Amino acid sequence: MRKIKSVPDLEKWKEQIISKEKQHEAIISVCGGTGCHAYGCHKVKNQFAKTIRENGLAKKIRLKFTGCRGFCERGPIVTIQPQGIFYQRVQGKDIPLIISETVKKGKVLEHLLYEDVITKRKATSEKDIPFYKAQQRLVLGNNGLIDPGKIEDYIGVGGYQALAKAIFEMNPDQIIHEIKASGLRGRGGAGYLTGNKWENCRKAPSDGKYIICNCDEGDPGAYMDRSLMEGNPHSVLEGMIIGAYAIGANQGFIYVRHEYPLACKNAEIAITQAKKAGFLGKNILGSGFSFEAEIAKGGGAFVCGESTALIASIEGMVGEPRSKQIHTVTQGLWGRPTNLNNVETWANVPLIINQGSQWFSSIGTEKSKGTKIFSLVGRVKNTGLVEVPMGITLREIIFDIGGGPQNGKAIKAVQTGGPSGGCIPASLFNLPVDFDSLTEAGSMMGSGGMIVMDEGSCMVDVAKYFVHFLKGESCGKCLSCREGLKRMDEILDGIIQGKANGESLVLLEELAEVVADTSLCGLGKTAPNPVLSALRYFRSEFEEHIMKKKCPAGVCIPLIQYSILEEQCTGCGACKKICPAQAIEGEKKQRHRIQTALCSKCGSCKDICKANAVMVQ
Amino acid sequence: MDFKHVDTIIEKHQGKRTALISIFHDVQDEYNFLPEGALTKVASRLQMNTNDIYGVATFYKAFSLTPRGDHTVTLCLGTACHVRGGLNLLRELKSHLRIEPGQTTADGKIFLQAVNCLGVCAIGPVMFVDGEFHGGMNSIKAKRIIEKIGRKRNGVKHEEN
Numbered sequence: 001m002r003k004i005k006s007v008p009d010l011e012k013w014k015e016q017i018i019s020k021e022k023q024h025e026a027i028i029s030v031c032g033g034t035g036c037h038a039y040g041c042h043k044v045k046n047q048f049a050k051t052i053r054e055n056g057l058a059k060k061i062r063l064k065f066t067g068c069r070g071f072c073e074r075g076p077i078v079t080i081q082p083q084g085i086f087y088q089r090v091q092g093k094d095i096p097l098i099i100s101e102t103v104k105k106g107k108v109l110e111h112l113l114y115e116d117v118i119t120k121r122k123a124t125s126e127k128d129i130p131f132y133k134a135q136q137r138l139v140l141g142n143n144g145l146i147d148p149g150k151i152e153d154y155i156g157v158g159g160y161q162a163l164a165k166a167i168f169e170m171n172p173d174q175i176i177h178e179i180k181a182s183g184l185r186g187r188g189g190a191g192y193l194t195g196n197k198w199e200n201c202r203k204a205p206s207d208g209k210y211i212i213c214n215c216d217e218g219d220p221g222a223y224m225d226r227s228l229m230e231g232n233p234h235s236v237l238e239g240m241i242i243g244a245y246a247i248g249a250n251q252g253f254i255y256v257r258h259e260y261p262l263a264c265k266n267a268e269i270a271i272t273q274a275k276k277a278g279f280l281g282k283n284i285l286g287s288g289f290s291f292e293a294e295i296a297k298g299g300g301a302f303v304c305g306e307s308t309a310l311i312a313s314i315e316g317m318v319g320e321p322r323s324k325q326i327h328t329v330t331q332g333l334w335g336r337p338t339n340l341n342n343v344e345t346w347a348n349v350p351l352i353i354n355q356g357s358q359w360f361s362s363i364g365t366e367k368s369k370g371t372k373i374f375s376l377v378g379r380v381k382n383t384g385l386v387e388v389p390m391g392i393t394l395r396e397i398i399f400d401i402g403g404g405p406q407n408g409k410a411i412k413a414v415q416t417g418g419p420s421g422g423c424i425p426a427s428l429f430n431l432p433v434d435f436d437s438l439t440e441a442g443s444m445m446g447s448g449g450m451i452v453m454d455e456g457s458c459m460v461d462v463a464k465y466f467v468h469f470l471k472g473e474s475c476g477k478c479l480s481c482r483e484g485l486k487r488m489d490e491i492l493d494g495i496i497q498g499k500a501n502g503e504s505l506v507l508l509e510e511l512a513e514v515v516a517d518t519s520l521c522g523l524g525k526t527a528p529n530p531v532l533s534a535l536r537y538f539r540s541e542f543e544e545h546i547m548k549k550k551c552p553a554g555v556c557i558p559l560i561q562y563s564i565l566e567e568q569c570t571g572c573g574a575c576k577k578i579c580p581a582q583a584i585e586g587e588k589k590q591r592h593r594i595q596t597a598l599c600s601k602c603g604s605c606k607d608i609c610k611a612n613a614v615m616v617q
Numbered sequence: 618m619d620f621k622h623v624d625t626i627i628e629k630h631q632g633k634r635t636a637l638i639s640i641f642h643d644v645q646d647e648y649n650f651l652p653e654g655a656l657t658k659v660a661s662r663l664q665m666n667t668n669d670i671y672g673v674a675t676f677y678k679a680f681s682l683t684p685r686g687d688h689t690v691t692l693c694l695g696t697a698c699h700v701r702g703g704l705n706l707l708r709e710l711k712s713h714l715r716i717e718p719g720q721t722t723a724d725g726k727i728f729l730q731a732v733n734c735l736g737v738c739a740i741g742p743v744m745f746v747d748g749e750f751h752g753g754m755n756s757i758k759a760k761r762i763i764e765k766i767g768r769k770r771n772g773v774k775h776e777e778n
Contacts, residue, residue: 034737034750035737035739035740035752037750038737038743038751038752039740039752072737073739075740217736218733218734219734220694220695220696220699220733220734221738222734222738223738257736258642259732259734259735259736260736296639297638297639297642298638298677299641299642299673299676299677299678299679300678300732301676301677301678313638314635315634316633316634316636316637316638316673317673318672318673318676319676319677375697375738375739376739377696377697377739377741378696378697378700378701378741379700383697383740385739415696418696449696449697449738451696451697451700453700457700462696462700465696465699466696469733473733475676578757580709580712600712602705602709602712602756603705603756604709604755604757607755607756607757608757
């Protein structure tokens with residue numbers, strides 16, 4: 001690899017890469033995101049490589065193994081350039097056909113196209129698919145175009161141009177001014193103005209400063225940071241180098257969850273390559289500015305997403321948060337000024353520097369600028385990663401992009417903000433998605449998890465889920481969080497067991513208030529949010545559990561019963577065979593019956609029944 | 618047990634105290650858990666109090682102080698997997714394997730763990746078995762996978778991904 005020493009050098013390298021890319025007659029990109037891995041994209045990629053080799057097309061076709069394309073529900077995903085054909089659910093047997101028909105003859109294979117559920121219309125390219133139509137993929141878009149293991153691919157799409165611009169055409173104050181003017185707010189959840197944070201860190205006097213990229217994506221139900229770090233690590237790194245230059249830091253850390261081995265690996269490769277190319281290390285691009293970056297692995301503690309706990313963890317200590325009377329921008333890692341931003345925040349920086357703050361601030365709402373990536377998951381048809389302009393409504397995300405209910409049951413709520421957020425009921429789906437509206441509704445933007453719930457989801461169960469989660473993740477430093485969450489968990493458990501009484505909710509609300517008021521860090525302060533928002537919008541569900549000892553959604557095990565509908569049962573015997581408790585009786589081709597006393601309520605019969613005859617009440 | 622690999626690991630991280638978590642990860646990769654002998658060695662090499670070493674080793678969920686089974690079955694209990702029936706799966710796996718999460722079956726074959734999120738939320742409920750993701754799980758599919766690994770010989774190679 002060549003070492004880039006100046007802007008014209010970088011320009012020349014980019015041109016060479018583009019002209020080399022143009023020599024290929026076709027580019028086949030196989031999505032290598034983790035979702036697609038579960039569907040066997042490794043096999044698909046290997047099969048492509050083999051078929052290309054066997055057909056003697058190695059020089060004519062470039063095979064790319066890209067990062068996550070977002071539409072995880074339909075994986076493995078394959079795109080063919082230059083036509084831009086989008087194939088989904090590709091299997092090994094389809095590959096010879098793709099090569100012989102699509103690549104050689106330009107013929108589109110109908111059976112691999114996405115078909116719209118309502119209109120039954122087939123979509124040839126990404127832009128025709130409703131899931132992608134309403135999105136604005138500024139940060140995620142390059143994921144599908146580049147092989148994360150090849151810096152050349154990133155250079156080819158304009159990578160490191162922003163760094164060159166920042167270093168040679170701007171001074172640190174101008175960069176900070178640009179980030180401030182863009183209105184970029186931290187994507188990790190709190191939504192603090194990034195430019196202000198940078199400015200405070202720059203102003204803090206010290207003999208050394210640090211920057212940190214927070215990739216400890218602990219929010220259950222969210223995986224945007226994972227996909228960015230796995231699919232486009234150079235964009236994050238470029239943002240970090242620009243930030244370091246503006247703040248005056250010479251050392252940076254990328255803190256990655258240990259559960260994300262591919263993100264660790266790709267970030268490591270990106271660091272090595274950027275160093276070789278002269279974007280990292282001493283005398284970057286011949287400017288005299290030096291910056292080193294390294295990876296710090298997490299140990300599986302949710303609380304380490306909090307900045308001071310994360311810093312303690314990098315220092316090799318127990319991840320306990322500390323008081324923020326003095327902010328980390330003044331006194332952070334090893335007592336020195338430290339600027340910490342989330343993966344997505346860093347990835348937005350090169351875009352702002354390249355295209356200007358005015359362009360960036362033209363997207364979004366008055367106080368929330370740019371786009372936001374959400375992980376749209378749960379009980380919705382099209383699951384995956386979506387990137388939308390701020391201000392779009394929840395309805396547009398869930399119904400236009402997400403395609404609505406997953407299996408016919410009406411959608412009743414969406415959970416945003418992870419364990420610090422809350423559930424927003426369907427009646428508020430016209431709410432614009434931005435930092436302030438979501439907070440007003442009793443939830444929050446958070447890092448971007450959007451978990452859709454339908455009539456089959458019990459809100460008491462969801463509230464209990466989050467409290468149970470946080471109880472396990474509380475570091476134990478503050479009494480109110482450590483003990484308060486335990487008591488809240490017990491009360492919620494009592495409701496689910498059918499043992500609660502009229503006073504339970506009063507006590508629950510009182511405890512929630514104390515935990516929020518008296519905890520030190522964000523984990524405890526926001527811990528009651530899921531419970532309070534569930535009580536605010538779905539109180540009747542709690543009351544039904546307490547007064548009638550019934551779970552209307554059919555989720556809470558002690559309050560439900562399984563039965564078989566006579567008119568639906570075909571007598572196939574599948575349920576009888578699978579039942580681990582031998583609780584089902586009935587002769588072949590006759591109606592089957594569940595003996596309630598023996599039933600362990602495992603749900604196996606419901607999973608296996610093809611006639612939909614198993615009911616939960 | 619021979620702990621000479623611990624020295625190599627510590628040297629790889631230049632004996633830095635700040636690399637403690639990374640050192641633990643490497644030790645666990647080598648020995649499958651954090652053996653007592655390895656921890657005391659790390660403590661003496663990094664000139665740390667053994668008590669502090671244990672403090673860190675027990676604070677982070679990634680580390681185990683007891684040996685794990687030959688095969689690791691990780692069940693995701695993230696929110697997306699939860700609303701699609703993750704807890705039901707856990708109940709079934711527990712009764713099928715007769716162990717609690719964090720434990721290994723009596724024959725030493727299967728280590729069961731439940732985690733808060735694997736970050737593959739779109740295809741939940743998700744189970745991660747010996748380096749491979751399985752999406753869209755239900756109790757029947759999960760049992761089939763468990764039965765399959767029960768028949769396999771020990772020492773499954775982890776897929777590089």
